[in-house]
Amino acid sequence: MSIDLTTEFIKQNLWVSAPVWSLAAAAALVLLVGAFRPRSTHSLLPALGLIGVIVSGCVTVHASQIATAPLGMQSIDSFTVVFDLIILIATAIGIIISSPYVNRESLARGEYYALMMFSSSGAMLMGASDNFIMMFLGLELLSIPLYVLSGFRRLEGISQEAALKYFLLGSFASAFFVYGTALVFAATGTTSIAAALAANSGAMLTMGVGMVLVALGFKVALVPFHMWTPDVYEGAPTSVTAFMSVVAKAAGFGGLARIVAPGLSPNWHLLLWLLAAGTMIWGNLIAIPQQNIKRLLAYSSISHAGYILMGLLTLSRDSVAGVDGMSAVLFYLLVYTLMNFGAFAVVIVFAGSGDKAEDIDDYRGIARRSPLLAALMSVFLLSLAGIPPFAGFFGKLFLFSAAVQAGYPGLAVIAVLTSVMGVFYYLRVTVVMFMEEEPASGVADKPSVSASPTYGFVLGALAALVIVVGILAAPVLNWTAGGAESLTAGRPAASASVRYCALCRLQRFISRPFAFDCTELRNLRYR
Amino acid sequence: MNPYLPILFMLIIATAFAVGALSLAMFIGRPKGGNERKLAPYECGIEPVVGEVRERFPVKFYLVAMLFILFDIEVIFLYPWAVVFRQLQVFGLIEMGIFLAILLLGYMYVWRVGALEWQ
Numbered sequence: 001m002s003i004d005l006t007t008e009f010i011k012q013n014l015w016v017s018a019p020v021w022s023l024a025a026a027a028a029l030v031l032l033v034g035a036f037r038p039r040s041t042h043s044l045l046p047a048l049g050l051i052g053v054i055v056s057g058c059v060t061v062h063a064s065q066i067a068t069a070p071l072g073m074q075s076i077d078s079f080t081v082v083f084d085l086i087i088l089i090a091t092a093i094g095i096i097i098s099s100p101y102v103n104r105e106s107l108a109r110g111e112y113y114a115l116m117m118f119s120s121s122g123a124m125l126m127g128a129s130d131n132f133i134m135m136f137l138g139l140e141l142l143s144i145p146l147y148v149l150s151g152f153r154r155l156e157g158i159s160q161e162a163a164l165k166y167f168l169l170g171s172f173a174s175a176f177f178v179y180g181t182a183l184v185f186a187a188t189g190t191t192s193i194a195a196a197l198a199a200n201s202g203a204m205l206t207m208g209v210g211m212v213l214v215a216l217g218f219k220v221a222l223v224p225f226h227m228w229t230p231d232v233y234e235g236a237p238t239s240v241t242a243f244m245s246v247v248a249k250a251a252g253f254g255g256l257a258r259i260v261a262p263g264l265s266p267n268w269h270l271l272l273w274l275l276a277a278g279t280m281i282w283g284n285l286i287a288i289p290q291q292n293i294k295r296l297l298a299y300s301s302i303s304h305a306g307y308i309l310m311g312l313l314t315l316s317r318d319s320v321a322g323v324d325g326m327s328a329v330l331f332y333l334l335v336y337t338l339m340n341f342g343a344f345a346v347v348i349v350f351a352g353s354g355d356k357a358e359d360i361d362d363y364r365g366i367a368r369r370s371p372l373l374a375a376l377m378s379v380f381l382l383s384l385a386g387i388p389p390f391a392g393f394f395g396k397l398f399l400f401s402a403a404v405q406a407g408y409p410g411l412a413v414i415a416v417l418t419s420v421m422g423v424f425y426y427l428r429v430t431v432v433m434f435m436e437e438e439p440a441s442g443v444a445d446k447p448s449v450s451a452s453p454t455y456g457f458v459l460g461a462l463a464a465l466v467i468v469v470g471i472l473a474a475p476v477l478n479w480t481a482g483g484a485e486s487l488t489a490g491r492p493a494a495s496a497s498v499r500y501c502a503l504c505r506l507q508r509f510i511s512r513p514f515a516f517d518c519t520e521l522r523n524l525r526y527r
Numbered sequence: 528m529n530p531y532l533p534i535l536f537m538l539i540i541a542t543a544f545a546v547g548a549l550s551l552a553m554f555i556g557r558p559k560g561g562n563e564r565k566l567a568p569y570e571c572g573i574e575p576v577v578g579e580v581r582e583r584f585p586v587k588f589y590l591v592a593m594l595f596i597l598f599d600i601e602v603i604f605l606y607p608w609a610v611v612f613r614q615l616q617v618f619g620l621i622e623m624g625i626f627l628a629i630l631l632l633g634y635m636y637v638w639r640v641g642a643l644e645w646q
Contacts, residue, residue, distance in 0.1 A: 010618065028632055035639040186531075 015067035016076050019060040019084045020125045023091075024141075026052025027117035034110010042110060046099040049113040053092045053120075060084045072192060073131045082330055082483025083127040083254050087247060090337045091120040093458070094243040097341060100454045101239040101348050105355065107152050115145035116243060123247050127254025132181040132191045132212065135255050139177060139215070142251050143170050146244050150236035162235025169228045173218035180211025194262040201265055209268070212259065220252035220305045223279040230290075233298035238355065241294060242344030245301045246337045253308055253333065257326065260315045261487040269316045272309060273411060279306030280418040287425045292359055293347055296425060300384060301340065303422060308332055310415055311399045314406035315488065321406035326484030328398035331477050335383070335395040335469060342380035342462035346373060349451045349459075360429060365438030373451060374433045379463045383470075385426035386419050391470035398477065590642055601630055 030049050034042060064081045094116055102112055122141025129135040147170060151163025181191060187204035188196045199205065218225040233241045260272075283303030290296040311332065314325025350366065350373065351358050367374035383392035396419060403412040451459060469476055608615070608623050615622070637643060 028629075031636055032632065032639075035636050 012067050013071060015063040016071055016074050016128075018063035018067075019056060019076070019080070019128070020074075020121045020138075022059040023052065023056040023088075023117055023121040023124065026056060027114045027121065030117065031110060031114035034114065043099075043103075045110055045113050046095050049095045049117055050092055052117060053088050053095070057085060057088045060088070073134050074125070074128045075130050076128060077486035079257070079326075079483045079486045080124075080128040082480055083250070084124045086330065086334050086337065087120050087123045087127070087250060089334070090243070090246045090250065090341070091117060093337065093341045093462070094239065094247070096454065096458055097242060097345050097348070098239040100452050101237070102152075104353055105153065105237065107237060112149070112152065115149050119143075119145040119149070119243075120247055123251030123254065126251045127258065129255070129258060130193055132177075132184060132193060132196070135193075135258065136174070136177055136181060138251070139174060139219070139255070142248060143174065143219075146170075146240075146248060149240040149244070150232055152237050152240060156235075158235040159237065160235075162232045165228055165235075166232045169218070173215045173225070176211045176218075177215035180208045180213075180215065183208030183211065193259055197259070197262050197264060206267075209259075209264070213256075213268075213271075216252050216255050216259070217275065220249050220256070220309075221279075221302045222275050222305055222309065223282045223302065224275075226279070226283070226302045229302055230295045230298040233301070234292060234294045234358075238294065238344055238348045238351065241297075242341050242348075245297070245344070246340055249301065249305060249308075250333045250337070253305075253312065253329065256309075256312055257315065257329070257487060260312055261322075261326075264316065266316070269313060272313050272316075273408070276306050276309040276313065276411060277414050279303065279309065280415055281306075284418040284421040284425075288421070290425070291361070293363070293429070294358055296360065296429070297340070297343060297347070300422070300426070303418065304332075304336055304384075306418070307396065307399050307415055308336075310403050310408065310411050313408060313411070314402050317406040321402065322488035323481055323484045324398075325402040325406055326487055327477055327481035328395070328402045330480035330483050331398055331473075332395040334476065334480070335391040335466070338462050338465050338469065339380045339383040339390075339392055342459060342466065343377065343384065345455060345459055345462070346377040346380065349373060349455050350377075360432055361439075363429060363433050364436045365433070367434045368438060373459075376459050376463050377433065378430045379466060381426040381429055383466045385423045387423070389467065389470050391466045391473070394470055394473040398473075587645060594637060594642060598630070598634070601626075 026049070030045055030052065033048060034045055060076075060081060064076050064078070067076050095113055098112065098116070101107075102109075119142050122138045122143070122145070125138030125141060126135055127138075129138055147163055147167040150166050151159055153159035183204050184196045185191050185208075187202055187208060188199040190196050190199075196205070197209070214225060218228075221229045233245065236244070264272075280303055283299050283301075283306055287296055287299035287303065290299060308329055311325045311329035314328075315322045317325075347358065350363065357363075379390065383390035386393045386396040388394075396415075400412045400415055403409075403415065604626065605623070608619060612619060
């Protein structure tokens with residue numbers, strides 16, 4: 001037995017995995033600095049973490065230009081790059097948002113940032129893997145730090161409960177993934193995703209793929225597998241909730257995209273259709289009666305998983321529909337990162353020291369005391385609800401129109417109707433903030449809520465981005481479309497390969513009944 | 528013969544054994560009356576520990592056991608490497624060096640944060 005170990009081979013391997021190991025190495029550095037340097041220097045750890053994230057971003061972009069050959073385990077195609085950069089942006093925002101919060105709640109430890117970065121490196125591995133084994137590795141690397149992070153308020157029962165619940169159910173989901181992989185291997189003799197799915201299907205392969213989908217559905221909180229979400233989101237420290245609502249979800253969808261892209265057999269599409277519809281309906285429905293803002297955002301994140309899954313379904317069609325759908329998915333993940341982190345950051349500021357005020361009742365009339373914060377919260381909530389001109393609207397628009405174009409009009413109708421339901425509960429918070437009177441009892445002893453300079457900066461930047469990305473949606477969509485293309489490279493092209501710019505999609509979406517043609521604009525997107 | 532047939536047999540035998548043992552215990556093992564000896568928890572034939580079973584004990588036991596398992600399992604990975612050491616040559620050596628370096632990082636961390644100290 002000889003193993004081909006040329007220097008070139010090793011080099012390619014190193015570069016292909018560079019995004020993951022560069023971030024993991026930075027995380028290890030943060031961990032060791034946290035352990036070896038005295039407490040007084042720990043305020044520098046988030047800065048060190050941020051530098052690590054930026055370096056990892058540069059390494060990712062650089063590596064993508066060197067390593068192109070698919071090696072079977074992991075690939076660094078354009079999808080990986082776009083996906084990794086979204087994860088890294090989310091990680092950077094997560095670190096910035098965490099640093100004042102963990103100081104306020106006395107959770108500051110070197111491990112905190114290190115765990116966050118380890119988790120992100122797992123997320124990046126999931127989005128890059130071509131092999132079930134690698135994806136499992138990524139899933140575990142993503143999940144285990146998150147279990148620890150959710151229990152970081154370790155003296156509080158609710159946080160311990162969250163950590164234990166997440167750990168037990170998460171390990172169960174991981175077990176599903178491993179067992180599914182084992183069945184896939186038993187049925188096809190390979191753990192490569194593309195090769196396994198190309199094999200003639202049998203009952204064992206179906207069971208295996210189904211189990212893998214269950215595990216990923218758990219991670220992104222699709223509806224039958226969502227039970228853990230509200231409890232964990234409520235109990236975990238708010239900065240961790242924000243982080244995992246974005247990164248774990250993105251990671252799960254990265255993994256799902258890698259599985260759906262090589263071509264699931266058509267029977268799965270009906271199942272994914274049902275999952276998406278169920279998630280949108282149930283998530284939005286149960287969000288309505290929620291009284292706690294973190295639980296409300298938890299159910300909101302469930303419903304957003306439904307919208308995103310709808311975009312993934314387009315990968316089942318030809319390459320044009322696939323690119324449209326996947327670019328919309330990546331666009332939505334980016335926008336969701338911005339607006340969800342924004343909303344959770346406002347929750348952190350409003351909750352005050354000790355995370356006391358987290359019920360929606362606590363938000364009554366708060367606009368009187370701190371109008372700016374209330375306005376910012378409204379921006380994020382309106383964006384989550386999908387109201388123009390915020391980025392959330394365009395994210396939803398691209399997803400919905402992609403679904404219509406890919407031949408899922410029924411699903412798009414459900415999505416539109418359920419997002420109208422969503423408007424109700426997002427607006428309820430805004431109404432409570434602006435139009436209701438504050439309970440008379442507590443007014444005197446409550447000072448106006450003011451954000452620390454860090455939060456002022458982050459919230460301002462996020463709100464600005466939510467508006468700017470909304471207005472300049474086309475270039476951003478272009479960027480994500482580049483990422484989507486590598487996923488659909490092997491798909492059959494559509495007969496009339498017309499690609500629509502963002503503007504055309506809006507026009508087409510509005511004027512669909514009149515069959516308005518805007519082909520003259522079609523080259524805008526792919527100049 | 529289907530290669531998965533042994534697994535089916537194992538499944539059947541395992542189920543039969545579990546069901547059989549339990550039902551056998553139900554028929555012949557039902558304690559008729561009982562004395563102090565019979566009701567005491569069984570501990571490999573030695574005298575049971577005196578006092579409350581749910582006694583509190585230091586969580587450090589758990590930590591040490593966990594760390595032991597971690598490092599123990601990781602060191603086991605050295606065995607397959609030792610078997611194919613000649614084929615892997617320098618590549619394997621470097622790869623294992625990286626693996627051990629990561630392990631060492633973890634060890635340094637564990638040591639430094641005081642997880643190995645009992646007090």
